[in-house]
Amino acid sequence: xxxxxxxxxxxxxxxxxxxxxxxxxxxxxxxxxxxxxxxxxxxxxxxxxxxxxxxxxxxxxxxxxxxxxxxxxxxxxxxxxxxxxxxxxxxxxxxxxxxxxxxxxxxxxxxxxxx
Amino acid sequence: xxxxxxxxxxxxxxxxxxxxxxxxxxxxxxxxxxxxxxxxxxxxxxxxxxxxxxxxxxxxxxxxxxxxxxxxxxxxxxxxxxxxxxxxxxxxxxxxxxxxxxxxxxxxxx
Numbered sequence: 001x002x003x004x005x006x007x008x009x010x011x012x013x014x015x016x017x018x019x020x021x022x023x024x025x026x027x028x029x030x031x032x033x034x035x036x037x038x039x040x041x042x043x044x045x046x047x048x049x050x051x052x053x054x055x056x057x058x059x060x061x062x063x064x065x066x067x068x069x070x071x072x073x074x075x076x077x078x079x080x081x082x083x084x085x086x087x088x089x090x091x092x093x094x095x096x097x098x099x100x101x102x103x104x105x106x107x108x109x110x111x112x113x114x115x
Numbered sequence: 116x117x118x119x120x121x122x123x124x125x126x127x128x129x130x131x132x133x134x135x136x137x138x139x140x141x142x143x144x145x146x147x148x149x150x151x152x153x154x155x156x157x158x159x160x161x162x163x164x165x166x167x168x169x170x171x172x173x174x175x176x177x178x179x180x181x182x183x184x185x186x187x188x189x190x191x192x193x194x195x196x197x198x199x200x201x202x203x204x205x206x207x208x209x210x211x212x213x214x215x216x217x218x219x220x221x222x223x224x225x
Contacts, residue, residue: 004157033211042119043158043203045212056211091157104213106150106157 002026004107006092012113013082021077021110025094032075033093033104034067036060043091049075050098082114119216121204126222133191135219137204140185144206144214147180149189152201152218161202162189191221199223 005024013019025032034046047057049067066078075094079086089111093104121137139147145166150158164171164178164187171178177190191198201218208214 031211035213035215040217042217043205043215045214048211056209058212093158098211103160103163106159108155108157 004092004094004105006090006107006110008110009108010111010113012115015084015114016081019079019082019112021079021090021092021112023075023077023092023094023107024073025075025092026096026105027073029094029096029105031055031095031098031102031104032067032069033095034077035091035093035106036088037091037109038085038088046077048098055098079112082112084114087112087114119204119206119214121202121216121219123217124220124222126224127194128224129194129196131194133189133194133198133221135189135191135202135204135221137187137189137216138185139187139204139206139214141206141208141214142182142185144208146207147178147187148203148205148207148213149176149178149187150203150205150215152203154200158203194221194223196223 007022032049037043047061048055064080068076089109091109092107095102095104118140127133148163149161151161175192179188203218204216205213
């Protein structure tokens, strides 16, 4: 069964460093998403991406964040200068379409620890 | 504003029914979901209900929606050890984003 994969499973970085979290969405999906979950908090929407551009982003997704689909398979989230409060589990998701009824399939997450 | 609330923990004996409750604030949501997260795994969509329905049954799962009270529940009949996981209540806002609760950790007692 096709699934969303994410690498690495755990990333440790120093404050101020740049990190890139990688995701491989399901191959025929066209819509891509990033969510994050700070420990003990809710899963929060960060950004959605379609047709090589951001379609919606939350207040969390400030200038320190960027997303890219550098090739036909990967979808990346970059944090330019990490802060302690960026420590969280980051989930990638993809869906076949963008309509309400299209299910978003989630990856297993990347745990980011900022020291 | 958009908010989804659910209790954090639930312990149930194996074979009993589990009922996980959730409240949400935004009445404009059209789809409400229950996701399951097992250790080390991603969020798996368990079931969903469209906002013009009040009940949906799928094998051992029953979803009840009270739109007036903005209350959603998930009942798992004959709870088994494999049901041990975190269950997230969520609502779909517009076409893109999903608003999640904090998740309810279901613990199965022998």
